[in-house]
Amino acid sequence: MRAAHTVEQVRAAEAALLATLPEGTLMRRAAAGLAGTCVRLLDRVYGARVVLLVGSGDNGGDALYAGGMLARRGARVDALLLAPDRAHAAGLAWARAAGVRALDAVDPDRPGLAGLLGRADLVLDGIVGIGGRGALRPTAAALLARVSGAMVVAVDVPSGVDADTGEVAGAAVRADVTVTFGTHKPGLLIDPGAAHAGVVHLVDIGLGPHLPEPNPTVLQLDDVARLLPTPSGESDKYSRGVLGVAAGSPRYPGAAVLVVGAAVRGGVGAVRCTGPAAVLGPVLAAHPEALATQAPPAEAGRVQAWVVGPGLDTDPDAEARFASVLGAEVPVLVDADGLTLLARSAPGTRPAPALLTPHAGEAVRLFAAAGVEVTRERIEAARLEHARRLAALYRCVVLLKGSTTVIAAPDGRARVNPTGTPRLATAGSGDVLSGLAGALLAAGLDALDAGSVAAWLHGLAARTLPGPVTAPDLVRALPGVWADVTGT
Template sequence: MQAFTVEQVRRLEAAATQEVPEGALMQRAAAGLAVVVAGELERRTGRAYGTRVLVLVGPGNNGGDALWAGARLARRGVRVEAVGVLGTPHAEGLAALLAAGGRRLDPTALGDLRRYDLVLDGILGIGGRPGLPDDVADLVARVEAAEVPVVAVDLPSGVVADTGAVPGASVRADVTVTFGVVKVGHLLEPARARTGRLVLVDIGLDPTTETPELDAWDVARVADAWPWPAQRSDKYAKGVVGVDAGSETYPGAGIMATYGAVHGGAGMVRFLGPESAHAVLTTNLPNVVFADGRVQAHLLGSGWGDRPDGTQAVAAAVDSGLPGVLDADGLGFRPDELPESWLLTPHAGELAKLLGVARSEVEDDPLAAVRAGVERTGATVLLKGSTQLVARPGVRTVELAVPGPAWTGQAGSGDTLGGLCAAVLAAGRPAHEAAVLAASLQAVTAAAHPGPLPPHVLAERCADQLGAWWQERHP
């Protein structure tokens, strides 16, 4: 799935309007929106005829889409009532709704919102300011308290279309119907959680004329792209990972990174971390080798703390010419320039420190931040978090891993993710693919095994998930 910015959408819409009669795009949007709303009513109540829909109307085309859709629903026997909550309603759309039998209400006459079967959010579109005025926010809060299902028009009102930020009050939709192309904010948290089920309606735009901002992977694509071993693959063909992670102070980081590498399919893992971790690894992962030697990818940094020779260790690994993953404490020992074959895996706080900005700046615009990380370091960057973004040098489009549940947000998850990334990297995949595949595998596995599993146990389940994908493709 590809996603685009507001500026790109404006260009696409402008180009499309040159080819069709005036108002055609709005009518296409309204028709598709009405179909989705009717389907949602039938799914929830068993019918559309006789149900009640409240349309919250703002100014501009977004409100127009909602009003024209309301007119179509009214002609199908839905009792549609519209209330203007912001600005001046779209004149033609309002006239069409009233002509079809819909009603316009004053906000003070709404009464008990539980009498409605569905609310249609047509307050703000992609051009709206983030957040909602206090009176509108109060009404939206009443809708949520009444537990009336909400269908958002194009995107939930109040969210930032280009970043996914939610700086103030916003609508929380059960379904969002968007038009032409997916917008960036639909796919990035925290706006993603307010989007609900996303439905794309074709209105005749041609997205091939624009470079997408986001390329979101799905599960099938991840499974198809995984570096599956051939029948004659030996351990070196599958990839050998050299893990230099952990310390005497933080031995667990090295252990969990090794769990990730082993269960991510590495042909061999050489553990070069602290000796205090050897006993645990020998007992639980006896296939791990405790000796230096040939590897296909490095993994360094997690759990290092203030390692005296950290700069030299990173420099030696980079100078080997092999790809690698640099995580956590290791980020502070990086050279000024890294090759694209090296993957940095910071969370928001670590990326903020790397860029010399506040963490909130990274969280408010993660796309800009992950691109800045690439620009600053020359490496490929995986920004870890609720939405996991991968950027690489020379490529505008940022890749988005399959999202997972919040259970993965616990100490050690990043360590095991680093090991998973290194395993894919050692198998020969480029750094950006290794990042997306590994992050997606961890997320899909967490979704399949809900609950706060310790990161090393979740890593073990990753092997089960790989096995399930393999069987699906080799019945």
């Protein structure tokens, strides 16, 4: 599992480690890892043109030490000092001794600077460290605008990206590679910051023993394989879990077809689908193994979890089906029209669902129902914060969909999905995700695991498909993805 820690946690771990090391050791460790990554990125080091953008913090010191190491290997290295009077003194002295040329860059229009940046093979961003907040200042932004064709490598976090949240308030570095130290920072994993980070390379500098439990985390293949339900020799369709589905309507019968299709491929033994004949007909035609009934959800029979909402509509019949599901004493996943119906009553007036799966627009309505005014743009700028807030308000796990999908629990634990892709932006994709996550709930995973694993598989399925992706394509791809993960 990939770990991430906040700036405050990193600072505390660094202080604890620094107390055990000779002065300067930690920075040199980081710089050595940074320089090593740059060596691997350059076609050749000898004669390469490297420019350091150096601010006043420790990130500037890291860049100076790394630049000195590259200079000793034959690179031509120029350090542009954005705050010459506050540059890291020891790092600057060491870099100069190694052959780095240091230039005052307070004036971005100083003759020669544009040429250096335009001819560079690699630019190191050491402008602002992990404690930086807000957009780049005009001088830094002007210098970055003169970079042309060079590979940009960010030191620890791209300058202008909030290391804790991934927020980008204005001008910010867009790195090809970010070399981060000790642990991942949340802002490197979550858009819009993740989009500025490029490929993230982690350098171990020894912080591990001094770091607390990570939060957020990112599932990796081994984690997903461990969490997927596996039938035993004693299993039957009921012991493997039965998922109830209250989805679809005469206007939107296809939503139920997609939810059931994903659910029957999601590790459960059976799927019960409730609804009118106009829904059940298409479902049974596509999935004859489904257990179909027109009875209200409360009378449908034994289930271990429910999915409610996709294509449900919001008329009185839909409201009755929704209320019947939400009164069940099993985990409930609420999506799409179910979220609209949930927003009609404030949190706390109904039993808490297990898992909500809104996109940002639906999250706005859920917040409004709880008396919190927030815009879609604000949610998309600070996804982790708003997923956690919504989870706490509704006392359930929230899977906030978007360019980065974040899954958050009411106690503050969170996961970031690494497999998302814009190819999932297609009609019915969310219905497939709901069916898969609901199946994992019914198979016994808790809501945080079910949402995280479903999002991981959902994204991977889209990535494996050729050409434009449709929702039925995703359903058909799930068994192959499951087999690739488990090796069976």
